[in-house]
Amino acid sequence: MQQKRELPIGLFDSGVGGLTVFKAIADLMPNEHLIYLGDTARVPYGTKSPETIVRYTQMAASALIELGIKMLVIACNTATSAALPILRAAFAPMPVIGVVEPGARAAVAASKNGRIAVIGTEATINGMAYQRAIQAIHPQAKVTARACTLFVPLAEEGWVSGSVPLGVAQKYLGDIFDSAALDARPDTLLLGCTHFPLLLEVLRETTGPDVSIVDSASATAVDVARKLEELDMTRTDASRPRKLFLTTDNLERFRATGGMFLGSDMRSEQVELVDLCRSKQ
Numbered sequence: 489m490q491q492k493r494e495l496p497i498g499l500f501d502s503g504v505g506g507l508t509v510f511k512a513i514a515d516l517m518p519n520e521h522l523i524y525l526g527d528t529a530r531v532p533y534g535t536k537s538p539e540t541i542v543r544y545t546q547m548a549a550s551a552l553i554e555l556g557i558k559m560l561v562i563a564c565n566t567a568t569s570a571a572l573p574i575l576r577a578a579f580a581p582m583p584v585i586g587v588v589e590p591g592a593r594a595a596v597a598a599s600k601n602g603r604i605a606v607i608g609t610e611a612t613i614n615g616m617a618y619q620r621a622i623q624a625i626h627p628q629a630k631v632t633a634r635a636c637t638l639f640v641p642l643a644e645e646g647w648v649s650g651s652v653p654l655g656v657a658q659k660y661l662g663d664i665f666d667s668a669a670l671d672a673r674p675d676t677l678l679l680g681c682t683h684f685p686l687l688l689e690v691l692r693e694t695t696g697p698d699v700s701i702v703d704s705a706s707a708t709a710v711d712v713a714r715k716l717e718e719l720d721m722t723r724t725d726a727s728r729p730r731k732l733f734l735t736t737d738n739l740e741r742f743r744a745t746g747g748m749f750l751g752s753d754m755r756s757e758q759v760e761l762v763d764l765c766r767s768k769q
């Protein structure tokens with residue numbers, strides 16, 4: 489029987505955004521087998537109701553677990569906010585790691601004045617998961633939260649620089665980082681959506697150079713490594729690790745946009761279509 493430690497880590501997101509987390513995990517743990525599932529047929533999750541997000545999330549998680557994984561990483565803030573405790577209960581003892589708590593920790597560590605702006609999808613911001621997670625770590629923190637819905641299609645489209653995304657960023661965030669309100673200004677911007685790191689350039693132009701911009705990808709990777717060690721499940725075999733990408737729609741588009749999130753060409757990667765409605769639940 490295959491040893492549990494040799495199984496892959498499974499990650500999923502509503503689309504290609506979670507590849508930013510995939511990359512952080514692959515960089516930190518290059519010997520691990522990884523399977524990534526992007527539910528591109530149903531992206532965006534961020535404008536859907538919590539019930540729908542939970543249902544989609546359960547389907548994606550079930551599909552990965554059926555394939556045989558040793559750990560599940562919800563590489564999506566929207567899905568983590570809506571469904572983390574539900575997935576942990578439903579799939580126990582499978583270790584399930586989300587991106588919200590690591591992101592909150594990274595933001596609190598980066599902030600000197602305790603004023604943190606967090607941006608995410610409508611569902612993430614309305615669900616208050618980040619506001620709660622930051623306050624749990626730093627009760628005096630002043631959190632300004634804002635939904636930035638249009639950033640998701642802009643990132644999926646690869647339209648991440650120039651006057652259009654910059655105008656959108658300024659419309660969403662200009663008042664928060666307005667220099668006239670210097671004393672009330674957050675010193676940290678937390679990207680509470682795995683799609684948003686792609687818009688770093690226009691976000692930087694909007695915040696100005698003195699604001700720390702953080703996301704949850706590397707903090708999540710550290711949590712994954714720690715959990716694997718704690719459970720004695722780090723892969724030890726020296727054979728070449730496998731990387732498999734699953735998408736629920738439009739394979740070629742996944743390869744093209746996925747490459748931007750992964751930071752490398754996906755043409756030679758193994759990408760397969762999966763139908764979540766067919767996999768058992």
Ligand code: DGL
Nearest residue numbers: 502532533534565566682
């Ligand atoms: N990437 C997802 C997140 O981190 C959001 C994208 C969507 O709306 O589906 O929240």
